[in-house]
Amino acid sequence: MTLIEYRPEPGEFCWTFGGAPPVRKVRPGDVISLWTEDCFAGKVRTERDLASQVCEFPFLNPQTGPFAVEGAKPGDTLALHFVSIEPARDTGAATTLPFFGALTSDAYTATLQDPLPELVWIYELDNAKRTVTYHAKSADLTIELPMDPMHGTVGVAPPSFEARSALVPDNHGGNLDSPEMRAGVTAYFGVNVEGALFSLGDGHARQGEGEACGTGVEVAMNTVVIVDLIPGVMTLWPRLESDTHLMSIGAARPLENAYRVAQVDMTGWLAELCGVDRMDAYQLVAQAALTPVAQVCNPVYTVTSKMDKSFLPSLSAYRDTHTKLRELGGNLSL
């Protein structure tokens, strides 16, 4: 097992999935200890740092990567196991942005109304206590929320010669903004180009479902990820596996289509894993799957379908990759 340490220099970030040369070559089985900058490129650190003033479009949501995976080719599946995702600063920032977010009109849900006020909330992060502390601006109210670190953005180069902004999710992953992308989870992505070219970023110390205001509690992250490859197995939409759940993520608009994509993918996955036909799998999904909304603020929305593994017969997804990587991850002393 090779341990690769990588902390991008300021000029090394990547702003798209696809269209950028790899920063490192890695091999299946490699462990990468890396650092990701926050979605504001580190420029929002106090309540006075308004993103619309301090950030420079389109230099938003910097990605660490891409990493080229030796041997990965279209038709394979890339597995990324998150050993740890830890906030790298002791504060995180959440903001409203003009015409961005779920509870405001935006560039696509276009109206003639004025934007909401642009505000910044600074949260204190305590990695030891595992808390994320909110302070109201309009009253004396402080609330400790559980820390639940995650990567909002993880993905591979898309198909069809495309390069997609790191702000957008689709079947290549990207800006999925699902709180399920946390430590202990294995993420699966279909490989579209030689080397897969994965990258990641957009750490959140936590976020609510839907990422209503347009951001989570944004923070740089120290992350350890194990890379693996499942050759000859195709994956159409991003999937996750934790110790407790199988998950499919759908990305589409309107939001019911994100739901449909995730549930159709889960239906196909269960049919295959459980050895039943699609109508039987549909029935199981209908009565047992959970479907939290991931985000309703990016150009394309996302919903996660979650199936409790304890409901299912013993099964092996992706050749037991999650079990294997979970064990590897547990044995690392980083």
Next chain:
Amino acid sequence: MTLIEYRPEPGEFCWTFGGAPPVRKVRPGDVISLWTEDCFAGKVRTERDLASQVCEFPFLNPQTGPFAVEGAKPGDTLALHFVSIEPARDTGAATTLPFFGALTSDAYTATLQDPLPELVWIYELDNAKRTVTYHAKSADLTIELPMDPMHGTVGVAPPSFEARSALVPDNHGGNLDSPEMRAGVTAYFGVNVEGALFSLGDGHARQGEGEACGTGVEVAMNTVVIVDLIPGVMTLWPRLESDTHLMSIGAARPLENAYRVAQVDMTGWLAELCGVDRMDAYQLVAQAALTPVAQVCNPVYTVTSKMDKSFLPSLSAYRDTHTKLRELGGNLSL
């Protein structure tokens, strides 16, 4: 406290919210022990009972009620506390229906494709073991799922002189199909007409989020509900309170609008309860609310916004109605 027992005769069911005379008059504080028929009007009991053949449109989703609440008038809020919701039969039915459900085209998402096959799954229900047992049709697979009984349909007469089919949800409640409508929960509805005229039905022994196939595990229910009234307090969209969560339910299409309605309502509710302005409440919702999809199959979709009460300062919603009714319910020996 008055205990009212009510089991509708076959001809007594109600098929709309609004437009039907009350079957009983009740008073705030009354306890109603009632029985609800399943959404198929009890006609789907074996795998051979296809709803398209045995059910007679529009006699679907029979409601028990409406009950007129003494003193209720527009501008008040009706509180319904569910003391218990227990399956009244030892099997439940889930079906696919031609052009109905989330993973098929339907009357509104109209396509030229053929419908999915119409199938019935019969689940065994064990109230003692709290299990709901699924049997695959295409393979030898049996799965025990946790029983989690709920009412898919609860609501009051709508405003604007409307009478709405019991198949439709909107701000009057109706066919919300949220799994959160379970025992131990208090539901709040704005009163639109004198007497509120609430009814309920559509019991599910359990359902997945989104009710993907168009039904939960449908079953008749024995339900005990305590009725209460909060005079002079308006409620715009259905709200729920459990021991652990505050919840708002939004009903709209597309699904992002159901999300928006639920989250905007939760934002306003938190602003009021926590004494902060709307932007502060928005931020709290953005980082802390959960938003499970309720259903994506009815003519209007539903999403629930859930806020963990343990995150919040001590607060009193609706004059502590939930706490009061919860205690009352706990003292009942039915």
Next chain:
Amino acid sequence: MTLIEYRPEPGEFCWTFGGAPPVRKVRPGDVISLWTEDCFAGKVRTERDLASQVCEFPFLNPQTGPFAVEGAKPGDTLALHFVSIEPARDTGAATTLPFFGALTSDAYTATLQDPLPELVWIYELDNAKRTVTYHAKSADLTIELPMDPMHGTVGVAPPSFEARSALVPDNHGGNLDSPEMRAGVTAYFGVNVEGALFSLGDGHARQGEGEACGTGVEVAMNTVVIVDLIPGVMTLWPRLESDTHLMSIGAARPLENAYRVAQVDMTGWLAELCGVDRMDAYQLVAQAALTPVAQVCNPVYTVTSKMDKSFLPSLSAYRDTHTKLRELGGNLSL
């Protein structure tokens, strides 16, 4: 032929489709000369009359009717031929309303933003010159637009024991707000209840497609309509026939579903009229149908599918009802 003259008294308006007793009984072949009030119940007559102040919810969009049609029963089709639709006042009003309209957030596309300003534009109407004159408020700009009078709201009682607000369109018609509902056109509606119970209102001296601000140029109308019945012929969605076009109107959210409903209906209609299968009709629709947006402001949106009759072989829709009524209408000297 019987000529019925009907001008509702102030207390006689109807606010729903379904749920109201008929104001008159009519027979197939009868000619009705009637008057409709505007959607503001006549209360917005100057720029100072803000609907949010002068109108009383839910007394919006008063309908003239319902009329019971002798012999009409479920499974039949009601035909309404518009002989003439003429503005009954010399000014019309168009307004913005808080949180209502296509280019603002609304009750369902809920955001936390402030509403747009509430404004009234008074248009001069000249029935002789056929003009509708706009005056800008912020500059010295006057524009004469062509008069094109229409009824925004026409429909029958809905199925399933429902009563629907006159503000809502669906398969029973209602608040369709299609500019195609003009003089010279025959509208077809499926009958859902004995007597059909049709009503109409919401006259516009003209409107743009989509009714973006939430209203057309609203005005009371003097309208002459011939009633007819096509027994034993079902109609699923509202259809129109003019001398030049066949039209189907779909009502749904999101807007693509209104498009789909209209186009699927047109596909089925053409398949039947042209004697081709559905795939051939689909192809014809795909290359030849026009699909103007009708409105994007009501609780349910509408799109019209229009097929140019000159493209098609000679055909007879609804037993040549339009041709017959058109001739009858032409012979009337009113």
Next chain:
Amino acid sequence: MTLIEYRPEPGEFCWTFGGAPPVRKVRPGDVISLWTEDCFAGKVRTERDLASQVCEFPFLNPQTGPFAVEGAKPGDTLALHFVSIEPARDTGAATTLPFFGALTSDAYTATLQDPLPELVWIYELDNAKRTVTYHAKSADLTIELPMDPMHGTVGVAPPSFEARSALVPDNHGGNLDSPEMRAGVTAYFGVNVEGALFSLGDGHARQGEGEACGTGVEVAMNTVVIVDLIPGVMTLWPRLESDTHLMSIGAARPLENAYRVAQVDMTGWLAELCGVDRMDAYQLVAQAALTPVAQVCNPVYTVTSKMDKSFLPSLSAYRDTHTKLRELGGNLSL
């Protein structure tokens, strides 16, 4: 004036907007006489050529270009005036494709249903008679439709370092599929990268609104276009100008958002051109704009907002570029 003739070799096509080097450099004022292949890369020529078999994904919708425009830089507007668009073959093909089109489930509106049959209709094109002839497959029905040639796909390189598939429309243009993109029209696109890098393709001999089956009558085209640049003028969404109309095209999902984007853009444009504020312009749009659906089949949908110039005071859009290019085009003898 320089006349550039360009007919791409088989290997010279471009499959994305952005991410490809220019095939030619041109200057403002240049006239380009070019040839575009059809969306099937010329491989569907008979009823037996099923695209799913003869086409190779992602080599669909080949674009002619990109052309680099000398001096074009971000913040400028590119003008493309279509002098002529003429079918280059005497047949065109329209097809259904599995899970593609408006009246079927697709990759995003995902369902578990079977696809519609895959079929090819071959149309005869007569450039002299200006007809496009349809033949039904299931009956003896032949219909002559008016020829109305257009380019479904025209656009520039997108912003944010993206490269977008030629199958997708967005604010850079791309696969807009609006029948308004016909000869005599000037199209305006905001420049996002040095040289603008525009390309075009996807000729249709005609199409219905919405492109319901997923294709128009697809055919190679001989096209003459005049290139111009309006420095220092930004354009957010694609706009068109004909002798009779100003047009804005919105691209978004759901379809109401495409409508909103187009109408908000038209509102801003009219406010600027007519010297009124946005509320006055909104009112004018609401009563006078037409909004035909362009397409409901691509990954992002499109709607066109059309304003009749005869309604408006005399005005000059984009420094009279359309008038100037129209005259230039009329003087060409090609």
